[in-house]
Amino acid sequence: MAKLLQKPLKLALVQLATGADKAANLAHARSKVLEATSKGANLVVLPECFNSPYGTKYFPKYAEELQPSPPSEEKSPSFHALSKLAKEARCFLVGGSIPEYGKKEDKYYNTNLTFDPEGKLLATHRKVHLFDIDIPGKIKFKESEVLSPGNQITVVDLPGYGKIGIAICYDVRFPELAMVAARKGAFLLVYPGAFNLTTGELHWTLQARARAVDNQSYVALCSPARDMNADYNAWGHSMIVDPNALVLTELDEKEGIAYADLNGDRIEEVRKGIPIYTQRRFDVYPDVSEAKVGS
Ligand SMILES: NC(=O)CC(=O)C(=O)O
Secondary structure, rough: OOOOOOOOEEEEEEEEEOOOOHHHHHHHHHHHHHHHHHHHOOOOOOOOOOOOOOOOOOHHHHHHHOOOOOOOOOHHHHHHHHHHHHHHHOOEEEOOEEEEEEOOOOOEEEEEEEEOOOOEEEEEEOOOOOOOEEOOOOOOEEHHHEEEEOOOEEEEEEEEEEEEEOOOHHHHHHHHHHHHHHHHHHEEEEEEOOEEOOOOHHHHHHHHHHHHHHOOEEEEEEEEOOOOOOOOEEOOOEEEEEEEEEOOEHHHHHHEEEEEEEEEEHHHHHHOOOHHHHOOOOOOOHHHEEEEEEO
């Protein structure tokens, strides 16, 4: 059987310090992605809302059309900056997420763009599960006041390596989505995300390790750095977890880059030791992996 991850891959998560200036955020992301590839990273991930502050009042102001017709660098600066950067850095680039304006639908989305080392767009993932929570005395957040959800599970092939599943932040809390991506052959589940000081401590690591142990796949969560002057205080702690739910690397709350070397043999070893992959009972419960995926 072909390996899920065909050759070793160096993964880097850029825990970016972001601010209110979109052009400055894009320039800063460029320097950190180039730093990661100078250390040998083949796949680099940016955080959720890396080009803007995170908050419903900011989404319309920062939103861009991703495929304006005719194509326009002015209308989609982040799309073009990410494409150029992937090509310059010669890496696969999971471009965190950015607020998107879908002109056709007249709706806003929280959207990831992923590029190959030639700068070609490989995948577009619109956050499927919007972050609508209300924890009295702690945090209330309602993305659905402004955003619309995406409707697709995203699995993308990185030629020469294998498939990865991509979803955004709150999506990590829905094991079905991860399970479908993993059962479609993803060796890694990637989540640009921005948990906060209430949910981060309790659930960030738990969710990462849970998705890894459920699926015996690598899991990566990439957060912005924490900014206590911002309206939303991100948890930070970007981390990479192995297929046996072991935390391979974890940052603190400050800006930084987390690296790990991923290896297909490790996935096989873990799945051989605890063979849940061949022990599922679809005569007892439904097989969620029959769901459709896109990229
Ligand atoms: N920001 C999110 O989408 C999710 C989050 O912070 C949480 O689930 O907690």
